[in-house]
Amino acid sequence: MSNLCMTSSVHNHSNLCDGQSSLQEMAVAAWKQGVTTLGFTGHSHTPCDLEYCMSPSRTARYKGEINRLKAQYAGKMDVLCGIEWDQFSDEDPTGYDYWIGSVHYLRGPVTGKYYEIDWRESDLRTCVDVEFGGDGLAMAEAYFASVAQVAEKKPTILGHFDLIKKLNGKGEFFNESSPRYRDAALNALRQAIKYCAVLEINTGGVARGFRNEFYPASFLLEEWRKLGGKVIITADAHSTDSILWGYEEAMRTAKAAGFDSVAVLTKDGFVEQPL
Numbered sequence: 001m002s003n004l005c006m007t008s009s010v011h012n013h014s015n016l017c018d019g020q021s022s023l024q025e026m027a028v029a030a031w032k033q034g035v036t037t038l039g040f041t042g043h044s045h046t047p048c049d050l051e052y053c054m055s056p057s058r059t060a061r062y063k064g065e066i067n068r069l070k071a072q073y074a075g076k077m078d079v080l081c082g083i084e085w086d087q088f089s090d091e092d093p094t095g096y097d098y099w100i101g102s103v104h105y106l107r108g109p110v111t112g113k114y115y116e117i118d119w120r121e122s123d124l125r126t127c128v129d130v131e132f133g134g135d136g137l138a139m140a141e142a143y144f145a146s147v148a149q150v151a152e153k154k155p156t157i158l159g160h161f162d163l164i165k166k167l168n169g170k171g172e173f174f175n176e177s178s179p180r181y182r183d184a185a186l187n188a189l190r191q192a193i194k195y196c197a198v199l200e201i202n203t204g205g206v207a208r209g210f211r212n213e214f215y216p217a218s219f220l221l222e223e224w225r226k227l228g229g230k231v232i233i234t235a236d237a238h239s240t241d242s243i244l245w246g247y248e249e250a251m252r253t254a255k256a257a258g259f260d261s262v263a264v265l266t267k268d269g270f271v272e273q274p275l
Contacts (some may be wrong), residue, residue, distance in 0.1 A: 012041060016062050017060065018051070030243050048088055081097050106143060117167075137275050156197075161199060161215055161220060193227040231259060261275055
């Protein structure tokens with residue numbers, strides 16, 4: 001039996017948002033790597049974002065180019081037009097083949113300012129100090145509450161569940177072993193399972209050198225399995241060399257957490273791939 005997981009990549013970005021490669025370049029690379037289902041998930045237009053989300057004009061171009069790629073690869077590779085939808089996006093994600101629900105911003109409770117939580121350490125430090133009185137755990141608690149809110153919208157896939165830890169590799173902002181941190185994350189996870197979202201094991205943070213553990217952390221994966229949740233492996237690729245990055249290790253990670261299969265997204269929906 002072929003391993004469908006190793007031929008499906010459905011969290012991918014292009015240079016129409018914060019990726020390095022064009023949609024065409026990503027498709028060519030995926031085809032050469034043996035991918036049979038390629039899903040694009042550009043960052044949806046989000047008014048507070050000034051850096052990496054697609055503008056309305058780029059979104060229109062994104063849809064048009066993917067439709068062209070669908071025709072170009074028909075019968076050879078299924079190309080899906082997805083979107084990575086942020087909590088503060090003004091776009092309707094239901095008009096796509098599928099969508100990933102994610103949190104990339106926090107809105108400060110003091111100033112109302114929006115802060116990117118995965119971009120610059122200086123922004124995160126300002127967020128902690130100005131909006132949360134220097135309490136990094138309070139910021140993390142706010143983040144996980146936002147993740148739970150995104151899950152309520154029933155995305156096809158719930159994205160990088162603990163992205164808040166991306167810039168916290170040395171514990172600069174909060175202690176990831178703290179009961180407060182773990183409780184906030186677990187509470188959000190237990191809310192998410194009510195809406196049947198598939199959780200991604202996202203290899204991107206490791207691929208780009210930010211962390212040495214995939215999203216989400218092992219204690220969250222183990223709890224998700226106990227709750228009866230499903231997982232899908234994604235690369236969160238921003239370049240042609242990372243479309244299937246870390247998949248074999250991610251499958252081992254899923255198995256170590258107690259999963260006996262992973263979900264694989266195809267043009268016809270999810271199928272289960274035994275581990």
